[in-house]
Amino acid sequence: MVEEVLRFLGGRRTVVDMTVGAGGHAQALLESGVDRLVGVARDLTALDVAARRLERFGSRFAPVAARFSEAPAAMGMDRGVDGILYDLGVSSMQLDEPGRGFGYRADGPLDMRMDPSAGGPTAADLVHDLPEEELARLIFELGEERQSRRVARAIVRARERGRIETTGELAGVVAGALGRRPGRAHPARRTFQALRIAVNREIEELTTSLPWAASVLAPGGRVVVLSYHSLEDRAVKGFVRSEPSLLPLTKSPLRPEAEEIARNPRSRGAKLRAAEKADPHASPLHGFPGGSADGSTP
Numbered sequence: 001m002v003e004e005v006l007r008f009l010g011g012r013r014t015v016v017d018m019t020v021g022a023g024g025h026a027q028a029l030l031e032s033g034v035d036r037l038v039g040v041a042r043d044l045t046a047l048d049v050a051a052r053r054l055e056r057f058g059s060r061f062a063p064v065a066a067r068f069s070e071a072p073a074a075m076g077m078d079r080g081v082d083g084i085l086y087d088l089g090v091s092s093m094q095l096d097e098p099g100r101g102f103g104y105r106a107d108g109p110l111d112m113r114m115d116p117s118a119g120g121p122t123a124a125d126l127v128h129d130l131p132e133e134e135l136a137r138l139i140f141e142l143g144e145e146r147q148s149r150r151v152a153r154a155i156v157r158a159r160e161r162g163r164i165e166t167t168g169e170l171a172g173v174v175a176g177a178l179g180r181r182p183g184r185a186h187p188a189r190r191t192f193q194a195l196r197i198a199v200n201r202e203i204e205e206l207t208t209s210l211p212w213a214a215s216v217l218a219p220g221g222r223v224v225v226l227s228y229h230s231l232e233d234r235a236v237k238g239f240v241r242s243e244p245s246l247l248p249l250t251k252s253p254l255r256p257e258a259e260e261i262a263r264n265p266r267s268r269g270a271k272l273r274a275a276e277k278a279d280p281h282a283s284p285l286h287g288f289p290g291g292s293a294d295g296s297t298p
Helices: 002-009 024-031 042-052 055-061 068-075 124-128 130-142 148-161 167-178 187-199 200-217 230-242 258-264
Strands: 014-017 037-040 061-065 082-089 219-226 244-246 272-278
Touching: 002 024, 002 082, 002 219, 002 272, 014 024, 024 037, 024 082, 037 042, 037 055, 037 068, 042 055, 042 061, 055 061, 055 124, 055 219, 061 068, 082 200, 124 130, 124 148, 124 187, 130 219, 148 167, 167 187, 187 200, 200 219, 200 230, 219 230, 230 244, 230 272
Parallel strands: 014 037, 014 082, 037 061, 082 219
Antiparallel strands: 219 272, 244 272
16 A cells, blocks of 8 residues: 555655665655654565665665664654554564465464564464463464364474474364365464464554654654565554544555555555644644545645
């Protein structure tokens, strides 16, 4: 949803891309006239790709290696930001690299850590160590898998025969428990989502970061969040509603156009929400309510 992101953040003075990834949104924003863009990533491989991609912008791009909760200290920014972007979830670059352990379409080590160098438990550790009830709860709450108990039971039975070490092994266990139907998403999709979110503490990192984002925005500054499942979207929606300094710019989340979904099927579940920092010295002439609900006003 690059065009939608540019509608809200294009041409602004200072923008922080909290999930710079391979640098696609960052490149578009810099090309739109953003003076300075800080790109944050906890995935060091992705940050290196972004730095090389954006090298031509020189000092206008500043890469920062940090997770959301570490970013404020790493950046040293406490006010005056004109735009903040979050593009949540896992990137295509991560999904398409079997060695990272995020995907189930190709076999690889069951890792899922955004930054393996930081240590911490892998997805294989959670699959092996969690009691059945806790595993079922995790898959239900973070993966929104209605048959989480069946999945957890199958995982426990499988690990009794030997440790589940690869994405292919786990995907096979889940598919065996739930069955596969032609033309439908892989039955392991929700289980993999749950484990990835748990391994990287994604919801906790997001809810820690959003108050900081609201605090550093200059009056008129905007925060834009792209989320890909309801847990993220609910967290963002709830925060914007509860934060008195933010005016929502989107009455309901924007979704990708059919043409974009055709080009990139992974964008199908994307939801974009945007909000603007209220100017205490100005009358509320724009934003929602009181103006455009789709960000078309400057």
